[in-house]
Amino acid sequence: MTLSSSALSLAPSQLSLAISNPGALGTIDAYINAVNRLPMLSADQEADLGRRLRDHNDLDAARDLVLSHLRLVVSIARQYLGYGLAHADLIQEGNIGLMKAVRRFDPDRGVRLVSFAVHWIRAEIHEYVVRNWRLVKIATTKAQRKLFFNLRRMRPDGRSLGPxxxxxxxxxxxxxxxxxxxxxxxxxxxxxxxxxxxxxxDRYAPSDWLADEAQQPDRVLARRGMDALQGEGLEHALSSLDARSQHIVRARWLADDGGATLHELADEYGISAERVRQIESAALKKLRIALSDRQADFEAA
Structure with missing residues (x-):
């Protein structure tokens, strides 16, 4: 059955609302029944619509071509139900492939759209199946994709293959x-x-058997070294300073009340704030050298 000129203008409106609002058709079965009722295009009508789309970018012509081939997508998508994916999702991906085929369709090549669109519909469905069959993508190369869609069929009763x-x-x-x-x-x-x-x-999972990175030997040693530097090592480094330098460093960096200012320490010692800063800078340099030597001794031990 082919579309008459009047039916051609009416058919798209029958499903245009449903395509933009899937809830209008209710279930996937209602959608399939609706697209199967759409008449097919004749070769002349298909060629005319294809030229209107190609030459004038007529979106109404593109819509007519797509809607008249939705049943083809349903038929192809049904072949992939064995992969455990929803039929509606397979149809949706196939429809994307159909729209790509319609955009690239050239009626002057003498090939019907149904033959040209099969490749694009299958390509989109294949990509969707490979991407969603498992959480981890199972096939990436061309050879792997070919094997994915053929090996399941070719394995005898799903049993392991011999050499x-x-x-x-x-x-x-x-x-x-x-x-x-x-x-x-x-x-x-x-x-x-x-x-x-x-x-x-009570169930164990792979994460239960993963090693605790915090307990790796190198990290344990690093923590011990840091603890040694921050505690005993720091006190040992401070002891190498003179009394005034020790007091300035402790007052500036190790006090619990937020630390004294340069001016407060300058008033305490009767010197300028700049001189306090110079003493602090020299003391910190000595501390860094002492702590570096302490860390090297710890790592060597």
Missing amino acids: EQVADIARELDVRPEDVAEMEVRLSGGDCALDAPADEE
Whole structure:
């Protein structure tokens, strides 16, 4: 059945509201029933719409081409239900591929849109399946994608493959046997949560077996060295200073009340604030050298 000129103008309006508001159709079954009722285009009508889109960027023509092929997307998406993904999501991705095909469609090549669009619809659905089948993307290269969509079908009853079967599949798909063996391992595995669910207190998860980085030997030694420098090491370094330098450093940097100002210490010793700053700077330089030597001795020990 093909669209008449009057039906061609009416068909898009029948679904335009539903496409912009999926809730208007209710369920996925209602959507499928609706798109299956849309008449198909004849070759002449399809070519005319394709030229209007190509030559005049007629979006109404693009809409008519898309709507008349929505049933094709439904049919192709149904073939991928075995991957555990929602039919509605597969259809949605396929519709994106259909719109890309319509944008690139050239009616003067003598190829019907249905033949041209199949590639784009499958490509979008393939990308969606690979991206969402597992939490970790299972196929990235072209060979891995080919294996992903063929190995499940070619494995006998889902059982492990023997060396001869691996070689046969590799030869048939024109990939390396190593790629077949690797993809079989990936397909046989599964996602595993790093942490146990909150409602399963007695269950162990991989995170329970991870090493505590804070208890790594190098970090333990680093903490001990820092503790030594901040406690006994600092006191030992301060003891190498003269009494005035010690007092200035303690008053400026180690006091609990926020530290004395340069002017307060200048008044205490009867010298200028600049002279206090010079004494402080020289004392801090000596402290850094003493602490550096202390740390080197600790690491050597």
